[in-house]
Amino acid sequence: MLTEAQKNWFAYNKGITEETLEAFGIRSDDDYEWVVFPFPNGDKKRYIGPGDRRFTSVKGVRLGMFHGPLDEWKNCFLVEGETDTMRLWQEGVKNTYGIPGAYLLGDADADILRKYETVYVVLDNDADYNTASKIDKAWTTIRGKLGTKAKRITLPDDVKDIVEFFDSYTLDTFKTIMNEAGSGTYSYDALNLSAPPPEYEWLVDGVIARGDTTLLVGEPNVGKSWISLSLAVAMANGDDTWIKWNMNHHGRVLYVDEENPHDVVYHRLRQLGLKNYDNIRYLHRQGVRLDRRFDRFLDEAITYQPQLIVLDSLTRLHTQDENSAGAMAKLFNDSINVLTNETGAAVIVLHHTNKSDSNSSYTKTRGSSDIGAAVDCGLEARAEAPGRFGLVHFKSRRRQAGEVTHIEIRDTETGVALVQNSQVF
Numbered sequence: 001m002l003t004e005a006q007k008n009w010f011a012y013n014k015g016i017t018e019e020t021l022e023a024f025g026i027r028s029d030d031d032y033e034w035v036v037f038p039f040p041n042g043d044k045k046r047y048i049g050p051g052d053r054r055f056t057s058v059k060g061v062r063l064g065m066f067h068g069p070l071d072e073w074k075n076c077f078l079v080e081g082e083t084d085t086m087r088l089w090q091e092g093v094k095n096t097y098g099i100p101g102a103y104l105l106g107d108a109d110a111d112i113l114r115k116y117e118t119v120y121v122v123l124d125n126d127a128d129y130n131t132a133s134k135i136d137k138a139w140t141t142i143r144g145k146l147g148t149k150a151k152r153i154t155l156p157d158d159v160k161d162i163v164e165f166f167d168s169y170t171l172d173t174f175k176t177i178m179n180e181a182g183s184g185t186y187s188y189d190a191l192n193l194s195a196p197p198p199e200y201e202w203l204v205d206g207v208i209a210r211g212d213t214t215l216l217v218g219e220p221n222v223g224k225s226w227i228s229l230s231l232a233v234a235m236a237n238g239d240d241t242w243i244k245w246n247m248n249h250h251g252r253v254l255y256v257d258e259e260n261p262h263d264v265v266y267h268r269l270r271q272l273g274l275k276n277y278d279n280i281r282y283l284h285r286q287g288v289r290l291d292r293r294f295d296r297f298l299d300e301a302i303t304y305q306p307q308l309i310v311l312d313s314l315t316r317l318h319t320q321d322e323n324s325a326g327a328m329a330k331l332f333n334d335s336i337n338v339l340t341n342e343t344g345a346a347v348i349v350l351h352h353t354n355k356s357d358s359n360s361s362y363t364k365t366r367g368s369s370d371i372g373a374a375v376d377c378g379l380e381a382r383a384e385a386p387g388r389f390g391l392v393h394f395k396s397r398r399r400q401a402g403e404v405t406h407i408e409i410r411d412t413e414t415g416v417a418l419v420q421n422s423q424v425f
Helices: 004-014 018-023 082-090 107-113 129-149 162-168 171-183 224-237 262-271 294-304 325-343 370-374
Strands: 034-039 042-047 054-057 075-080 096-099 118-122 150-153 202-204 213-218 253-257 280-284 308-312 346-352 377-385 388-396 404-411 416-420
Touching (some): 004 082, 018 082, 075 082, 082 096, 096 107, 107 129, 118 129, 129 150, 150 171, 162 171, 213 224, 213 325, 224 253, 224 262, 224 346, 294 325, 308 325
Parallel strands (some): 075 096, 075 118, 118 150, 213 346, 213 377, 253 280, 253 308, 308 346
Antiparallel strands (some): 034 042, 042 054, 377 388, 388 404, 404 416
16 A cells, blocks of 8 residues: 555656556555555565655566556557656556666567557657667667567657656647657658759869869879869969869868978969969968867858868878778768868868879778768879879769879969870870
């Protein structure tokens, strides 16, 4: 028997009536600050006295699933905790089972639930990210045991559990979200494929697009920085063409240089004919690391609103293992691709080749193959003679790759220019 104080505790704190407590066989322990919940394989005790809540049961015994009287119905509900089980049953949902925690559905329990056509699973909401992620993992385990029979009911964000739900909502609302769970839910927005395809937004016609990540690879001193600096100058100055390609957009350039000496930067920009200095924000050896405090650099990029971002070079801009596929995938997914998506700029990442004799640019790219796989466009500068190289367009998501443009770094009357040369050296 329960004392009046214990009955009042359930009524006041959980909205559970005396009739429901009797139907589930809830009784008092010898110590009246504890109550007993009878499970199929043993008892579980809960402390309801002053202070923090506590639970106890026989060590090493799997209690099974807590439940009251069951109806002959093709579906059932699985919830977390004893009070949620009783409250849902009290509201009229009679085939309700409770597990002591989200992780405690045993194989024997799953065998019982498999006899039902559908098992609606209601797990607690939790604002704490780590706890919520553990509950999501527990749901994955439950679904793994029950297969497609399991349907998850997600409670509104403003309630933590079943008890709180029925303090604010009705059974009709619960049935509505139950029916939505039963029919399945779509969590992502699909493309409207009947709409006209958008035009490609080429920055450099047919080569580099806005909102894309481009990987520019080559061996040391082949001319990678000349390529990226000359493109930056063409962008900033508003040139109509770059080497042999039309320029479709102009504007600001955010250039991150952790590689070149300070004096070399000044000389090369002047040799290349930079006129509009206000259109280039040049961060020279500022200690930018894409895997550490990336939010600071992202804020800087969003504030400056560039059309082009150059990262020179990848090796200097992170502290991860370049040979690890997981580390490189994370670097691109969490930083570089975020930079592209958030700014809408074209992002060019300079990187080195390895010592391979392969003719494949993918194979020659230093580090994990995930580096080449993560980008939208791939360019390799291959040395042909001093001051001359072939620019191999080895990857493109928008056009056929494979074109090789032969380029010479040529002294002119006004400075230095990168020009196309039809001769193969």
